[in-house]
Amino acid sequence: MNNDVLMNEDNLARTRDLQACIEAGDEKGAKEIIDDLTDIRENTLYQEVGKLTRELHDAISAFGMDDRISDMTEHDIPDARQRLNFVITKTADAADRTLTAVEESIPICENMETQAAEILESWRQFTKREMDAEGFRKLSKEIDGFLLTQSDGFSTIKGHLNDVLMAQDFQDLTGQIIKRVINLVAEVEGNLVNLIKIAGLPEHAENEREKTREKLEGPVVPGVDSGETVSGQDEVDDLLSSLGF
Amino acid sequence: MKILIVDDFSTMRRIIKNLLRDLGFTNTEEADDGTTALPMLQSGKFELLVTDWNMPGMQGIDLLKHVRADENLSSLPVLMVTAEQKKEQIVEAAQAGVNGYIVKPFTAQTLKEKLEKMFERLEA
Numbered sequence: 001m002n003n004d005v006l007m008n009e010d011n012l013a014r015t016r017d018l019q020a021c022i023e024a025g026d027e028k029g030a031k032e033i034i035d036d037l038t039d040i041r042e043n044t045l046y047q048e049v050g051k052l053t054r055e056l057h058d059a060i061s062a063f064g065m066d067d068r069i070s071d072m073t074e075h076d077i078p079d080a081r082q083r084l085n086f087v088i089t090k091t092a093d094a095a096d097r098t099l100t101a102v103e104e105s106i107p108i109c110e111n112m113e114t115q116a117a118e119i120l121e122s123w124r125q126f127t128k129r130e131m132d133a134e135g136f137r138k139l140s141k142e143i144d145g146f147l148l149t150q151s152d153g154f155s156t157i158k159g160h161l162n163d164v165l166m167a168q169d170f171q172d173l174t175g176q177i178i179k180r181v182i183n184l185v186a187e188v189e190g191n192l193v194n195l196i197k198i199a200g201l202p203e204h205a206e207n208e209r210e211k212t213r214e215k216l217e218g219p220v221v222p223g224v225d226s227g228e229t230v231s232g233q234d235e236v237d238d239l240l241s242s243l244g245f
Numbered sequence: 246m247k248i249l250i251v252d253d254f255s256t257m258r259r260i261i262k263n264l265l266r267d268l269g270f271t272n273t274e275e276a277d278d279g280t281t282a283l284p285m286l287q288s289g290k291f292e293l294l295v296t297d298w299n300m301p302g303m304q305g306i307d308l309l310k311h312v313r314a315d316e317n318l319s320s321l322p323v324l325m326v327t328a329e330q331k332k333e334q335i336v337e338a339a340q341a342g343v344n345g346y347i348v349k350p351f352t353a354q355t356l357k358e359k360l361e362k363m364f365e366r367l368e369a
Contacts, residue, residue: 095256103263216299219328219349229330233355236335236346243339 011037056199069191072184080184083177090170097167101160108153115146248273249289251282251296251308252326257349261295261326264353268360279303283311286318298327298334306334306341313342322363326351 014033021029122139125131131139220229230236248270252258258275265273274289276282278300286294294312298305305325312318324345325338338346344367345359 092256099256099259099263103259106263216304216329216334217331218299220330228332230332230335230348231330233348233351236330236348239332239335240339240346243336245339 011040052199056195072188072191076184077188080181084181087174087177090174094167094170098164101163101167105157105160108157112150112153115142115149119143119146246270246272246292247290248293248295249276249282249285249291250274251276251279251294251300251305253277253297253300257297257326261356264356265295267353268357279305279308279311282308286312286321287315291321294321294323296323296325298325298329298338306338309338309341309343322367324359324363326356 014037018030018033021027021033119139119142122131122135122142126136126139217227217229220231230239248265250258250261250265250273252261252275255277258277262273262275265271270293274285274291276285279296280302282294282296283303285291294308296305296308303311305327309323309325312321312323322344323342324347325343326347326349328349329335330348335346345363347355347359
């Protein structure tokens with residue numbers, strides 16, 4: 001912050017007024033003066049940011065990098081965004097197809113399970129010779145029907161399993177796309193580091209970064225440090241039981 | 246038992262719904278965030294809430310706090326199923342009165358165990 005912005009007669013007068021307001025217990029007056037002072041400070045900050053931006057731009061031009069950088073901002077980054085959206089669509093689509101196949105297979109399995117259990121019971125009766133001729137005729141009809149539905153059911157399930165198999169084809173595509181985006185991010189990172197060097201800015205301290213972090217971390221990614229986290233359900237359970245759960 | 250499943254991703258809701266059905270809980274409804282879930286809970290006579298944490302609109306933790314603050318819902322069992330694994334968040338959920346906490350990705354077995362444990366404790 002430039003000293004000459006704050007160190008002037010006007011501000012000296014303001015601080016005297018502020019002192020007078022506080023002594024007189026005039027809270028509204030004191031607040032107004034503090035707001036004024038804050039405004040002055042903020043305006044200076046904006047001017048500084050503006051100046052910095054201009055310097056940065058000049059530095060980039062001087063460095064002769066701006067072709068690649070403007071190419072990245074105009075083309076590569078929107079392109080990467082589109083590609084990542086495509087990854088979301090593809091993975092969501094795969095999950096949907098898989099879930100549909102599973103949801104349609106489960107009732108078929110349940111139906112076959114029930115029928116098999118019924119037939120098994122009748123069959124046990126038959127093997128224990130507790131079944132008359134009429135009962136046996138009924139049983140053989142049931143077995144006949146069961147085998148028929150089994151055959152249909154299995155071919156439907158096989159179709160669904162095939163759907164599940166085919167739904168995994170996203171992995172190949174999304175893997176390639178994500179790799180390309182990782183490369184782009186690395187390139188952008190490299191260029192930004194160069195910019196920081198040109199502008200002569202000190203690299204940001206770690207605690208500055210902490211402050212701007214989002215509160216919710218989302219899924220833990222192996223190798224990416226995200227503070228104090230648990231590494232699975234067992235540790236969650238341990239933590240909760242230490243809290244009296 | 247009537248259960249409300251709250252998650253912003255429809256695939257996760259479907260997975261939870263299928264797992265619950267497999268455990269014998271067939272009466273489930275779905276909502277995609279806390280803002281949609283709260284009125285459903287207030288009018289729907291639900292007996293269990295299964296909710297994600299990170300959602301647009303009202304987040305799971307705020308939904309939990311609203312539930313605990315509502316005299317008609319305050320004793321509703323709440324199971325949180327979330328990708329949030331920070332210790333301070335788990336502690337926050339516990340302090341807000343969550344009944345169970347499952348981290349994603351999870352297995353059918355984990356869901357079964359946590360539900361059984363929750364109901365055991367509630368009956369005790």
